[in-house]
Amino acid sequence: MSLQFVVDGLLTGSMIGLGAIGVTLTYSILRFSNFAHGDFMAWGTYATLAVVSAIGATFGKVAPIAPLSFGWPLIVALAIGMAFTALLALLLDKVLFSRLRSQGQAIIVVMASFGASMALRSLLEFTFTSRPTYFSRAIQIAMPVGFGIRITPDQIALLLLTAVLVLGVHLLMTRTQTGRSMQALSQNAALARIVGIDVASVVRVTWVIGGGLACVAGVMIGILVQIRPFMGFDMLLPMFAAAILGGIGSIPGAVLGGLIIGLAEASAVQLIGAEWRAAVSFIILMAVLFVRPIGLFGVRER
Amino acid sequence: MDLLGYGAFFLTTALIFSLVTLGLNLQWGLTGLFNVGLAGFVAIGAYTSALLTTPDDAARLGGFDLPILVGWLGAMVVGGIAAALTGMATLRLRSDYLAITTFGVAVVVQLVALNAQKLTGGPFGIGFIPRPFGGLAETPLLFNFSNLAVVSVVTLIAYLALEHLSRSPWGRVLKALREDERAAISLGKSARFYRVQTFAVGGAIMALAGALQAHFTGFIAPDNYLPILTFQVWVMLIVGGSGSNLGAVIGSILVWAIWAGSGTLTSILFPPEQQARAAALQIAAIGVMLCVILLIRPNGLLGDRPRRPWFGKRAKVATAKSISPS
Numbered sequence: 001m002s003l004q005f006v007v008d009g010l011l012t013g014s015m016i017g018l019g020a021i022g023v024t025l026t027y028s029i030l031r032f033s034n035f036a037h038g039d040f041m042a043w044g045t046y047a048t049l050a051v052v053s054a055i056g057a058t059f060g061k062v063a064p065i066a067p068l069s070f071g072w073p074l075i076v077a078l079a080i081g082m083a084f085t086a087l088l089a090l091l092l093d094k095v096l097f098s099r100l101r102s103q104g105q106a107i108i109v110v111m112a113s114f115g116a117s118m119a120l121r122s123l124l125e126f127t128f129t130s131r132p133t134y135f136s137r138a139i140q141i142a143m144p145v146g147f148g149i150r151i152t153p154d155q156i157a158l159l160l161l162t163a164v165l166v167l168g169v170h171l172l173m174t175r176t177q178t179g180r181s182m183q184a185l186s187q188n189a190a191l192a193r194i195v196g197i198d199v200a201s202v203v204r205v206t207w208v209i210g211g212g213l214a215c216v217a218g219v220m221i222g223i224l225v226q227i228r229p230f231m232g233f234d235m236l237l238p239m240f241a242a243a244i245l246g247g248i249g250s251i252p253g254a255v256l257g258g259l260i261i262g263l264a265e266a267s268a269v270q271l272i273g274a275e276w277r278a279a280v281s282f283i284i285l286m287a288v289l290f291v292r293p294i295g296l297f298g299v300r301e302r
Numbered sequence: 303m304d305l306l307g308y309g310a311f312f313l314t315t316a317l318i319f320s321l322v323t324l325g326l327n328l329q330w331g332l333t334g335l336f337n338v339g340l341a342g343f344v345a346i347g348a349y350t351s352a353l354l355t356t357p358d359d360a361a362r363l364g365g366f367d368l369p370i371l372v373g374w375l376g377a378m379v380v381g382g383i384a385a386a387l388t389g390m391a392t393l394r395l396r397s398d399y400l401a402i403t404t405f406g407v408a409v410v411v412q413l414v415a416l417n418a419q420k421l422t423g424g425p426f427g428i429g430f431i432p433r434p435f436g437g438l439a440e441t442p443l444l445f446n447f448s449n450l451a452v453v454s455v456v457t458l459i460a461y462l463a464l465e466h467l468s469r470s471p472w473g474r475v476l477k478a479l480r481e482d483e484r485a486a487i488s489l490g491k492s493a494r495f496y497r498v499q500t501f502a503v504g505g506a507i508m509a510l511a512g513a514l515q516a517h518f519t520g521f522i523a524p525d526n527y528l529p530i531l532t533f534q535v536w537v538m539l540i541v542g543g544s545g546s547n548l549g550a551v552i553g554s555i556l557v558w559a560i561w562a563g564s565g566t567l568t569s570i571l572f573p574p575e576q577q578a579r580a581a582a583l584q585i586a587a588i589g590v591m592l593c594v595i596l597l598i599r600p601n602g603l604l605g606d607r608p609r610r611p612w613f614g615k616r617a618k619v620a621t622a623k624s625i626s627p628s
Contacts, residue, residue, distance in 0.1 A: 118592075275417045
């Protein structure tokens, strides 16, 4: 078996991991599993695509940056798309989740997120139809890097971007006051309130980080695979599995979980066949639930 | 005459949906177990019964040509076992884990239905499933009404059995667990054991509904069991009011009427090439409707009792409250 699966696995794992950060933060701070998170990905990607075509219409054709398949328009569009997805998450929280949270029935919020996920996805299907689209149809030549592994410049750039983002979020969570407030709230909400942590602002930061990273993960899928209304929904199970494998609330755990699942999926594709890929996350999820339900870096519930 | 036949056909489908909703009501309405993969359990029932009752087929496993009743019983057994296993894996953990796991079950069942050609016929599905009154197919009206009669009888039996169950000592334990878990446990009732039982019975009812549907249409394919099915049934239960069996049945008929009606409307109003988009809009509208009902009337049309679902740990109620912006 060729070692190519390592690169494929790391790439899939980055997408899953970036998405899983949002899932794990929502779960640990807002205490519900958000089934609409995958659809944040898809909305972010379509928003980015819309901005890219808007820029293309205004400035004409822009040449891509040297070895990459995309130019500055995509980078600008990604920033706008991230902001858009963060706003979408905040809006959905304002009109739906926060009101249900105030009724104190956590599982109702999960169900509402399920309904919101259906509505969001179907709206995308209505607007853009279910036909797949692409950021670029150009084919990149993969460079051999030894050990039988080939990698394209796009893939290297996206892996680097993931590393930078993950490091950034990790530093934010561990080194800043905001991050410490988030951790406090996830560990003991009542106590966090007593010491005067601004809960509303922590909730906002949670949605902004989750939404922004979901958009990046979606755009990665868009660049490397394709853009479809179902692209996010299909990532939901791997993201949940990664968040639980890493331990709910742990950012490094979510990313590591994502990478493990990505590598497992890629090797399953080589060994068993691509059609069984989606079962990998389920098997890993079940194994974690049976063997170590708190995950790799999880803390036992108080 | 046509209208009468369509009415019978409509009611048959709606009653099969109510059977699924009754199963979900047992799991969610009575016990607070969150199942977002019910399409998977419906599919398990449909495929089990199809495998047991179809004539021998060289292209795949079985076709055992057994009587239809055996198929239905088999569907309930397999569906119940699948649900029990899911419950055993997750019910000792936080309630969200059950949601995520059932979601995974649906994904995996869909995958098996699509890819395990030897077992499920793959994307082409299974045909030639015997129908209870296949001999009457010459006269559609009679055929439709005999189907309706069978489905009505099965739904009625399930309804009465569930009503009886919820009043029986077993049902009282479930209510006690829902209302005050600690008190029930202190009386020596194992919360996990009762929940696994409920989840298994609910799964068996869903599987039976899947089997009924398979024998009613005579053909099944993986496309019948997409997440949209789960979503439809949830809307039916929430509209009807979770916790009430009667509400589950009425909600199913009502929502199916809205669904089928708006489907007919879009097919009249929109040109063929826009049909797929119109259907997407229809789903979006129903999704919004679900959220609105949860916001303004979380107990549905008939569910008026105050309900406290299971949280795994009571402390979370307090934390969930304290997080909400005041």
